[in-house]
Amino acid sequence: MSTDDVVVLGAGMHPWGKWGRNFVEYGLAAARTALDDAGVEWSDIDFVSGSSTMRNGYPGYVAGATFAQALGWTGCRVASSYAACASGATAIEAARMRILAGRSDVALVVGADTTPKGFLAPNAGDRPDDPDWLRFRLGGITNPSYFALYARRRMDVFGDTDEDFAAVKVKNARHGLGNPNARYRAETSVEEVLASPMVANPLRLLEICATSDGGAALVLCSADYARSHGVIDPVRVAAVSTVTPTYPNTIIEMPNLATDSSAVATAPERPFKASIAHAAYEEAGVGPEDLDVAEVYDLSCALELDWYEDIGLCAPGDAAKLIRNGDTMIGGRIPVNPSGGLACFGEAVPAQAIAQVCEVTWQLRGQAAGRQVDGAKVGITANQGLFGHGSSVLLVR
Amino acid sequence: MTTKDRAPALGADGWFTTGDDPHLIGSRCDACGTYAFPKRSGWCPSPACRGTELIDTPLSRRGRIWSYTDAQYQPPAPFVCPPDAFEPFAIAAVELEAEGLVVLGQLVPGVGVNDVKVGDEVELAIGVLFADDTREHLVWQWRPTGGTR
C-alpha cells in the first residue's frame, strides 16, 4: 500500500425496495452502517460528499448538506454532485481528490433516492430546449427505447438471441438470491423471462430494470489514516474514471435525438462506453485480464452484454458466448454482477454507482456471503450517466 | 368541415421542410464542414474547430437503419396522447451517410419491427405526431423504401 493510496474503510447500504419513504432516511441508514463498518465516528469525518437526486426537491439537489444535517452539523466540508447514473462515481471522485490532495483524511460519500413507479420521465413543464424533454415529446422515446436499439442491433449484427438476453436475467437473479440488500430475490427461467410482456422490442418487462428506493455509502480515507486505525490490508481505490465522450460520439445516446457527425472528424479509437473502463485501466495500471469480478450497469439484460465488450472481457460481438459458456456466473472465468445487478436491485440513480463499489469492496474482502467470488483481488465497476458522464471505479486488494 | 392548421410540433420548429420531398434541416459548420442535428448556432461542436458560422442545411432524405425498436406501452408526458387512443409505434435510428449522423425518429404508422432490418433503406416523411381541436402537430418520420443492404 503506497502512501498516496485512497482506501475504502467502510461500506454500507440501506436495502433496495419500494419503501416510499424520504430518501434522507435511506442515506442516513447507509451512512451509519458504513461508519460502523469503518469504525469511525461521524464527528471524525472531515468531508461529506453527497450524490444528488433530482426527484426529491431541493434537499435532493444539495444532498451533501442534507445528509450532513441529518447526521448532525459538525462543520465538516461538503460537496454535492449530480451526474445522473454516474453521480455516485463523481461524488467518490470528489472525496478521493480531497484525500489525494492532502486536504482530507477521512470522507463520507452518500447517495440515496426515492423513485416514482414506471418509466423515468423528465421534469414537468414545456422545455423545448432540453433534449430530455424533446425525445419524449417528439418521439415518445423512453429509456427502454435506447436499450432496445442497442439490443436489436446486437441481434441483427452479431446474431444474439432472445434466449441470450434472458440468460443474463436468469444468471443475475441467481446471483442476487442471497444478497440481503437486493430488492428482488427469486430465481427465474428463460421461459418465464420470455413470457413477460414485450415493452420495447426485443426487450421484455423482466429484461428491463425497475426503479427502486435505496441508499449506499462509503467511508474513504488516506492510507495513513487506515494504518493509524490498524487496517493494514484494505481495499484500495486504484482508479476512478469520470471521462466524457470524445468528438465525434457516433453511438446514439440517451437522451439525444442524433449522434455527432463523423463526416469530417474521424470517430475516436474507442466508443464512449469502452473509453470509460479504458481510462480506469490506464489510471490503475491494470488490464481486463487482471480482473476477478465486475459490477456493470445492466439497465437491460442486453446492455450487460455490451458492457462485457466495453470493459474488455471479450472482443466486440463475442459477449453472448460468455453468457452461453457460463463464464460470467459466479464460479466462471470472470463473474459479472455477483450482487445480482440492477436486475435484482432496480435502479436508485444517485446510490447505484456507490452500491457497485460497496459490492466490489465486500467481494475483495471476502465478505459477500452467499455470492462470494473466491479469491477476488481486483474488481471494476462500470456505468454511464445521461448526457455523457463516464463512471468506473477500479478496486484492488 | 374546416381544415386544421398544420405546423411543426413544439420543439421542432424549423427542424424540417414539408412538401413532396421533405428534408430535415441540420446545421453545417462553415469553417470545418461538420454537421449537427438538431441544428446548432453560435459555436461548432468539433473541439478542433473554432467556427462560429453554423449554416442551416438540408440533410439527406434517405438513410439506412442502424437499429430499431417499438413502444408497446404509452410513454409518459411530455409525450402527448389522446385518452385511450394509444397505438404502439416503431422507432428507428437512421444513418445518414453523407452527414455521418445517426438520427432517431418514429417509423411511419403501420410499419412495425417485423417489417425492417438493420441496413434497410428508409426515407424521410412528415407525419402527424398528434392533433388537437385546431391543429395537427407535425413531426418527421422514417418510411422504408424497400431497399435492403
Ligand SMILES: [Zn+2]
Ligand atoms: Zn467547425
